[in-house]
Amino acid sequence: MRQVVECVANFSEGQRVDVIDQIVNAIDDVWGVTVLGSESDVDHNRTVVSFAGKPDGIVEAAFEGIRRASELINLDVHRGQHPRLGATDVVPFIPIEGVTMADCVKLARQLGQRVGEELQIPVYLYEQAATRTDRQNLADVRRGEYEVLKQTITTDPDRQPDFGPTQLGTAGATIIGARYALIAFNVYLTTDNIDVAKKIAQAIRHSSGGLRYVKALGLLVDGRAQVSMNLTNYKETPIHRVVEMIRIEAQRYGVGIESSELIGLIPQDALLDAAAWYLQMDNYQPDKVLEHRLQRLMS
């Protein structure tokens, strides 16, 4: 059975191309790991590198990226619009194929231990790998950023890291964890009234009483009202439920769904599950998909 884990590492450098290249190369040089993409933002002064591979390789590649970033990025002089704790800021592992979330939590702990011990960088475990409920949410872990943490890590027991020393060097601290693949997804409405999009966003998002794993905003894009979303756990809050809830809320205002759009990639099973739901295919299982059966038999 093939095992594939994705890792989406966030580095606090979005301007110096040579630094970014060295970090990306450190990751790409690890055998069995493939860099899927790298996006830098100059204003955020931050680069997001996606890579995938087998469980062993992915930990090694993440470690090499963190090591290189710690040598090249100095948080004392880093400035950018995006909040950050360290040279390598956030490193989540994402289960893709043949691995469970529990496997990814183990990888996060393995990596955290190595980074703490070998690089002497404080590590906080977050999301599914969190060791405390107040560390599940990334924003909570990153509160005050590098500058505040530099003081509080030495004095506040609540900021004791999961691995590594209780003091910050110039590489800051790194947040490591495991999460589900994120789906960035927009729905366009048959209206140019942004208020309708805002009301629908408010109705469906978790923060104001809606679905648990939905973040949503109402926007006006290209003259059309748009509900812009991040789905943070498509297993528990599936994409079809979100779309049909938007449809019902829109009907309330005499409005329909014109179309939807994916930003970036979507995991295959998010779409397969949606198809089975709409088609009411009660006996659907992934093993009913011809290609899955083939892959299992041919490997």
Place this chain on the structure above:
Amino acid sequence: MRQVVECVANFSEGQRVDVIDQIVNAIDDVWGVTVLGSESDVDHNRTVVSFAGKPDGIVEAAFEGIRRASELINLDVHRGQHPRLGATDVVPFIPIEGVTMADCVKLARQLGQRVGEELQIPVYLYEQAATRTDRQNLADVRRGEYEVLKQTITTDPDRQPDFGPTQLGTAGATIIGARYALIAFNVYLTTDNIDVAKKIAQAIRHSSGGLRYVKALGLLVDGRAQVSMNLTNYKETPIHRVVEMIRIEAQRYGVGIESSELIGLIPQDALLDAAAWYLQMDNYQPDKVLEHRLQRLMS
């Protein structure tokens, strides 16, 4: 890029286990080919063997299966409920991954030529590989079965084979072609009235004015009305259109869809296309699926 072709070969033997084993082994022994399954029917006296592999290997495996069947099955003594022309009756190639329908048509012609020349078995090309419009439909090619063809092949120019001699041996003739994967799919209605299922089947199937690539029957199964279907080209008549047409016809009788069920396997893109349609994902492309992108980059 990985290339995978499926082949579903139909042999006129469903009773003698040793004969069936020898045919299946002849196929399975070809390097790079995997037997996905084998189903025998005693009353039909027929076995269907599914196998998959690369284009070269799949032709070789089909040829070896046909050769072995021609040695072990004698149509002069074969009896069974299912219509048949030969020891190997029908051999379609089905594009699965990295191959087009045009590629599968070429494979059908390659195999047909080898079977005609090396085994001296008459070959008729059918479906997408047909060389004449009156040979597209399998039932038309098989008309009269082995017993009638034995006479007419020598006298009727319309029954001239595409490859091989114009006379039948004890292995009969073989029908070779290329087709899309078939989806066997049933929809259960919220009623026990079989007449509703029959009326819906009549409305949606090609033979009575409905959708081009739909075959449908109304049945009563486990006390529920069922529309039982074969979708013979899910690319041009997609599964979601069929389901929604059934839903509209059912509403006409005050009935809904309770559930649907797959019989056997379904190609992945049939479900992915359905998801994109229901979710109104206008910018959907297969390359947006994370696993597809990974496979492309990692291979």
